[in-house]
Amino acid sequence: MAKDVAFQEVLEFFEKHGYKLYGLWLPYRVFRDPDDPDALPWLVQVENGMVSPEDFEKIKDFFS
Numbered sequence: 001m002a003k004d005v006a007f008q009e010v011l012e013f014f015e016k017h018g019y020k021l022y023g024l025w026l027p028y029r030v031f032r033d034p035d036d037p038d039a040l041p042w043l044v045q046v047e048n049g050m051v052s053p054e055d056f057e058k059i060k061d062f063f064s
Contacts, residue, residue, distance in 0.1 A: 002053035010044060010051045017063050
């Protein structure tokens with residue numbers, strides 16, 4: 001079983017792809033692309049500062 005991913009790593013990944021942390025909707029962190037206001041936001045579930053490895057894989061797959 002893969003280990004959970006620190007939220008800081010997920011935050012840096014989104015920022016690398018031009019997305020910004022837009023807000024909190026507990027337990028989610030909301031990311032948006034400021035250059036594309038019509039794009040749907042990403043809601044990333046964070047528990048105790050960690051993101052599930054499955055969620056992070058989905059995020060990485062989207063950007064690859």
